[in-house]
Amino acid sequence: MKIEYKLKDHDNKARLGLLKTNYGEYETPMFMPVGTKATVKSLTPEELYEAHSGICLANTYHLWLRPGEDVIKHAGGLHRFMNYKRPILTDSGGFQVFSLAKNKKRDITEEGVHFKSHLDGTNLLLTPEKSIEIQNKLDSDIAMSFDECPPYPVSYEYMKKSVERTIRWAKRGKAVHNNENQALFGIVQGGEFTDLREYSCKETVKLDFDGYSIGGTSVGENKDVMYKMIEDGIRYLPTDKVRYLMGVGEPIDILEAVERGIDIFDCVLPTRIARHGQAFTRNGKINLNNAKFKEDFTPLDKECDCYTCRNFTRGYIRHLITSDEMLGGRLLSIHNIRFLIKLTEEIREAIKNKEFKNYKKEFIEKYTKEKA
């Protein structure tokens, strides 16, 4: 099957949904951990299950370059290759082509994007067709359309041309998509221009994808711009399809996006900040490099039910982080991923009880006002 989305309940614009997949049913809003190279950095699938992880992401660009999509196909697909027994979403590689090729030759043509591999400088061409072909071979449960991710800010003229091209690319990708068990999502772009978001949204919806994603909203410090992009991008999406906000994982951003009607999220943030010694807590982020944690023998977050918080103290994790011990980043990754997943669990409960607005207010107050 492809996926099925059912809207079960709502609290104003905040939605409670059910996503049926090849690998079980999952409620939304949902946070998806990112396994860029077919591994959520330092963690096993079992640790993700224990954190209540549903869909896991993997990255088409990285897996195309190494080990190659054919190796993964020969292994029996991405699920068997990485032994993840829940749903997998692959992104299109579009974002990586633009972000990783930054200081290298990169040439956007109607055909696709010419660029050099960040690994060995090889000349490569990623097209909408190639991206879908790779994702078909990876055999993920959800594939993403290949889109252009323009920098921010760009001129209205540039963004208009980019959005039009992304729609042509979406059509080309959809035309070659060939995997009965794989859903295909379209992506809404358009930057901060309300009319281009509207155009992108309506034209993408016309192509009738299995779900819709909003891209290009993580544009820096100005959160109001981001929230407006979400509002503009979501306005013309059908209510019976799932809505995915790409690359967003700050707790407050998740709450603001759910309030505007977003269902699923992904972000490298929980594992990336973990490797730098940071942990989410109910009272905001803490940095375990801080000397004040040296003899703090309490858990990272007293309200957390994760493996790390049940078994280890801030003082021990600080010791691991300051000693460059791998277990430190691993324990923080377990906690940070569970923290965001638990946030979405509480959000779902709040939507069921029609208390989302109040839940959001209390969470943000505690997260921003008190000291960890």
Next chain:
Amino acid sequence: MKIEYKLKDHDNKARLGLLKTNYGEYETPMFMPVGTKATVKSLTPEELYEAHSGICLANTYHLWLRPGEDVIKHAGGLHRFMNYKRPILTDSGGFQVFSLAKNKKRDITEEGVHFKSHLDGTNLLLTPEKSIEIQNKLDSDIAMSFDECPPYPVSYEYMKKSVERTIRWAKRGKAVHNNENQALFGIVQGGEFTDLREYSCKETVKLDFDGYSIGGTSVGENKDVMYKMIEDGIRYLPTDKVRYLMGVGEPIDILEAVERGIDIFDCVLPTRIARHGQAFTRNGKINLNNAKFKEDFTPLDKECDCYTCRNFTRGYIRHLITSDEMLGGRLLSIHNIRFLIKLTEEIREAIKNKEFKNYKKEFIEKYTKEKA
């Protein structure tokens, strides 16, 4: 309690024993994983339990420097600090003072060793008393005497003086040892000189330690020298005390040492080679960086029961290793530690069945003759 050793059975010189500790009873021969900085690199305590780990090592030198023995004391001791619920052995720091201070100022006096911290260059003095005092605070189940670990080779004259000093140091350490629940082991040195090993052994035994260790045997490629050192070092040890060969973890060396009467082993080898992409197999070591494993979708070792072999393939682990993904070294560490522990389990079974000699022969033939 301190520890108790009971010799249960033997097959020629190979011994089957039972070690009673504050944290349960464990059969010997036993392999102990090394958790240098209060963490077996990249692994959790639960993963060690699943690998059937008994005693785990930690390092007095490293923990003295960071986070400091008082921090660990305030946490409630090393078991609570690192959450390891089985026995812990701490080494004396002697080996590290000599190995890590290699290219720095280091001055051996009767009082102890003056050296500079490998972390920040601070001038430090480690004495027999200080080593024991730190280990008392760490509250490990087994502490080691502070000894000198001379390089190999050194002159007979130097080694004689060193051995005599190590015995004086052992006396001083024992005199200040003050922890009712901690055993204290003596260390036999003497290099390749049979009479000095005999002298060191007899004089150390006179001090009546709870167990005995043989040090300074890992001296390079010439295994015959090593095996002779073990024979010379073990000859005058009492049969009712446990015998520990320090820093040895090659499968064949473990077999050769068991045949000569050794009971317990430790080594960083399984985790160190893991981080370099290597795995033990019944057919010898393999290096996952080798391109031939790219599409090898079989387990690391078909006879292994570890988590890694039950869930992941050589091809996937090769992908992780070549992509610098932390999970790769972690999965290999789990396997390599389980491999050595399983080896000791099979050794115990062979001793019970009076088949040790045959078991050893068959293991070594397969390990050295066939190709992995």
